[in-house]
Amino acid sequence: MSGEVANNVQDLSIQENHIKKSIHKEDDDHVDPWNVVSKSDTGVDYDKLILKFGSSKIDDELLARFEKVTGKPVHHLLRRGFFFSHRDMHSILTRYEQGKPFYLYTGRGPSSSSMHLGHLIPFTLCKWLQDVFNCPLVIQLTDDEKTLWKELTVEEAYKMGLENAKDIIACGFDVNKTFIFSDFTYIGQRPEFYRNMIRIQKCVTFNQVKGIFGFDDSTVIGKIAFPAVQATPALSTSFPDTFGTKKIPCLIPCAIDQDPYFRMTRDVCPRLGFDKPALLHSKFFPALQGAKTKMSASEANSTIFMSDTPKQLKNKINKHAFSGGQTTVEEHRELGGNCDLDISFQYLRFFLEDDEKLEEIRRNYTSGQLLTGELKKILIDILTPVLTSHQEIRSKITEETLQTFMTPRKLC
């Protein structure tokens, strides 16, 4: 092992030990790929997380450079700070300026047949990035991961993956630039993927994944090996149909809880002669009951599914969306509502693109002029067409279209 490699490995374990210790401090938020719990009503402290994880803040300077390089206004998910942290985004922008290629990589662990509103966030940004940079995108469906972690059989997880692929396609991805693959199918199809997986597995010790993911002696061995599966799509040669044998770097938009996988990936890549993947990290989409936890497919009441009917949507928001308003109308008129705590307002920040309208709503709710029921109605009116048009597009996706997206092939 060369000195440089040994140093890299050491750096990683020191960093991970530090992360582990701070994650378990009483007053801290807990964020890992399986659990997100915050002690605060306004949710996770994301600035603290940047320090803990050692990533960089997406600041005004980066956003300005984004606009300068692409010649387009940045997406409101970036502008409003939902994507708040990054690694090496400047290098990707430099490559774009120089006309050098890169690709996008993202994924989805299929744990329910319908995706929910929160799942839409990374895909919405991916779609925008694909359009703006005009680059290929690979999407990994980790049906293997969900079989290992959830009460699901191989067959069930595989099937959910295909259902999720339809939700993903309905986000509007360009079929000429997008490859969606199920681990269960693709890994057996292309030996290049499996070979890269083993190359990665050879670089990472049990001790390291213990540190990064908290595995212990009773963890099933499938879980211990899995991080390499999620790392492999960051190596372009895992997709010979698309990239041939070229080593092309990638940009990974993901929720911040996925960062442990990619800290490991970034440690391994240079040792295998690949660039480290760049990352864009998003915040979590809050549960209906409040920002202490993220929206989760296993909690039906805290979740708006893409398949919900307008009536279900309306009931869930009216019944469960945590309100930052006062208990009586009189009190509300006098004291006003708290937009930082109010889930309906928080959702509007994701889905209402018009800055002026949003600001007007914020002002009126804060002053007490706008009541909670009225705010909820505004949200319902905005989300209803989001769901119905998604459902309509999804219902028109044929088996053939699905097959095309999922066939290994050259992308434009």
Ligand code: TRP
């Ligand atoms: N582990 C992710 C999940 O549970 C799925 C995933 C695989 C992913 N590869 C990814 C997410 C790359 C973001 C980026 O949903």
